[in-house]
Amino acid sequence: MRxxxxxxxxxxxxxYGDGLFETILLRGGRPLLWDEHLARLARGCHRLGIPMPEEHDLAVPLAEAGNGLEVLKLTLTRGSGGRGYRPPFSCAPRLRWQLAAFVPAETRWQQGVRVRHCRLRLGLQPVLAGLKHLNRLENVLARAEWDDEDIAEGLLCDSDGRLVEATAMNLFWRRAGRLETPRLDRCGVAGALRAALMERMEIHEVDIHPDEFEAAEAVWLGNSVQGVWPVVRLDDGAGIERRRWLLSPLHRTFQAEAHRLLDYPAP
Amino acid sequence: MRxxxxxxxxxxxxxYGDGLFETILLRGGRPLLWDEHLARLARGCHRLGIPMPEEHDLAVPLAEAGNGLEVLKLTLTRGSGGRGYRPPFSCAPRLRWQLAAFVPAETRWQQGVRVRHCRLRLGLQPVLAGLKHLNRLENVLARAEWDDEDIAEGLLCDSDGRLVEATAMNLFWRRAGRLETPRLDRCGVAGALRAALMERMEIHEVDIHPDEFEAAEAVWLGNSVQGVWPVVRLDDGAGIERRRWLLSPLHRTFQAEAHRLLDYPAP
Incomplete structure (x- = not known):
């Protein structure tokens, strides 16, 4: 890691976790979904009142990248200063980056994954909803709920019981022939892959509770680094099986669309 | 600052803001409300699954302190490692400290303060409620709502509209002869001074909405560094006056009790 x-x-x-981050897939130094990552970062900067860095500063680490597949993590903070919580009148944001080799979980692309419901519920905070900010204790505690390697992800509901996302991925499903994903205007992180897919396909943002969600014909998890995993089994918070889905061509179509955006193969 | x-x-x-902090008043290197600070830190460590540091490690900076009044900020993180949000199996927590000279706002002790309601509402998160963790973007954004130096603090409600705290202080009031403070089991930070006062006086934890709160006979804000400020005026989120309170001996009694715990004078 450099x-x-x-x-x-x-x-x-x-x-205070007073900042934002982006985790970007690089292929030979070329960032995938760069526009979507920059757009989310800009939205976060606007919402938090942090000046958006110049694009050439954000691109500096790209020149350091190698030939293979890597993940670039950009972290932007408000910098130092201010009196307690009060942000400094004129802030000098601080940008740092980390670069690491990456191998995607191809078996999960192909065979799908088992997921579970998390017990932790996300608090409602419309002001921060959708952003990839640095206040991620909820995700950390949710991810700490299980250590069974067979369980790839955990699904999170908000404090009103609506499905929101997985701990590090967005959630998509097909129900009555329609592609759907949870609304993210009260909590959750609006992923770069989600944004890119919604630009290109008709995906409906909905409010949904776990019971209704189980009627889905096909379910996927996805993000801009791992690509898309079909969900083949869902457990409850106690590890008891709630639902299985058989892998079908339906799964492959959606995956192929997403993987095209990341230059990943269609499984 | 050392x-x-x-x-x-x-x-x-x-x-991820994966850690905790404590801000402690020192008088000639002697920490005030040390037990209360350690108790809250231990509660946070337990809740987050971070090993509690040894007390002698926490006390190291005390030897570096000067003769006067200082504030010691202890920050404890889960350290490095883990895969994404997932905490490392065995973590090596990291403890850092900052020490700075401090002068309390004596005029605020004496004349009281003007406060306002914040528009931001705190999300409900029982798992993190009461802790002084590092996910403090809500406090930062709430504190950024005003820059009028005449306004000392902002009051925060939760997403269900209940009063919780001020951005960096706990809230206390007297109503129908009873001392009350908001319950902090869904969100908010349970201050060390609040804990010490509740040990020594009958203070009732209640659910309350801003309208009912305005019936209070006297209102205070307090924390373990600044001591206690009487509230003499409350504005709404748009800066329009909602209520004034006259300073009375009632204010002084409560202040004196709190200030005794911090070795501050009774104003």
């Missing part, structure tokens, strides 16, 4: 300098002790990123 | 080393780039404190 990295830049560390974070100063008084950086607001550590102190 | 500090230790910086945060490594891959520390989970920056990445």
């Amino acid at each position: 990295t830049e300098a560390a974070w100063p002790l008084d950086d607001r990123g550590v102190a | 500090t230790e080393a910086a945060w490594p780039l891959d520390d989970r404190g920056v990445a």
Whole structure:
């Protein structure tokens, strides 16, 4: 892993999680879904009142990338300063990056994954909804709910019981012939792959509870690094099986569309 | 300001706000409400699954303190490692500290303060409620709602409209002769001063909406660094006055009790 300098002790990123990040797939130094990542970062900057970095500063690590598949993590904080929680009047944002080799989980593309419901419920916070900000304790605690390697992801509901996302992936399904995904205007992270897919296909944003969701004909998880995993089994929070789905050509069509955007093969 | 080393780039404190902090008043190197701070830190460690540091490690910075009044900020993170959000199986927590000279706002003790309602509402998250964790974007955004120096604090409601706290202080009031404070089991930070006062006085934890709260006979804000400020005026989120309170001996009694715990004078 190649990295830049560390974070100063008084950086607001550590102190308050006062910042944003993006995790970007690189292929020979070429970022995939770069526009979608930049658009989300810009939205986050606007919402938090942090100046958006210049695109050429964001692109600096691309020149450091190797030939293979890598993941670039960009972290942007409000920098140092301010009095307590109060943001400094004029802030000097701090941008850091990390680059690491990456191998996608091809078996999960092909065979699909088993997931479970998490017990933790996401708090409602419309002001932060959709952003990839640095306040991610909910995701950490949800991901800590299981350590069975056979379970690939955990599904999260909000405090009103609506399905939102998985701990690190967005959720998509087909129901009555329609592609759907949860609305993310109260909590959750609006993924770059989700944004790109919604630009290109008719995917309906809906409010849905876990019971209704089980009527889905096919379910997928996806993000801009891992691509798309079909969901073949869903357990409840206690590990008891709730539903199985058989892999079908339906799964492959959606996967192929998503994987085209990431230059991944159609499984 | 004297500090230790910086945060490594891959520390989970920056990445996810995966950690806790305590802000402690020191008088000639002697920490005030040390037991209450340690108790809250231990509760946070337990809730997040981070090993609690040894007390002698936590006390290291005390030896570095000067003669006067200082604030010690202790920050504890889960350290580095793990796969994405997933916490590492055995974590090596990282403890850092900052020490800074401090002068309390004596005028606010004496004359009281003007506060306002914040528009931002705190999301409900019982798992994190009460803890002083590093996910503090809500506080940052709430504090960014005003920049009028005459307004000392902003009051926060949760997403169900119940009063919770101020951005960096706990809220107390007297109503029908009873001392009350909001319940903090769904969100908010349970202050060390609040804990110490509740040990020593009869303070009732209640669910309350802003309208009912305006019936209070006296209102205070307090924390373990600033002591206690009487609230003399409350504005709404648009800056329009909602209520005034006259300073009375009632205010002084509660302040005196709190200030005794911090070795501050009774105003």
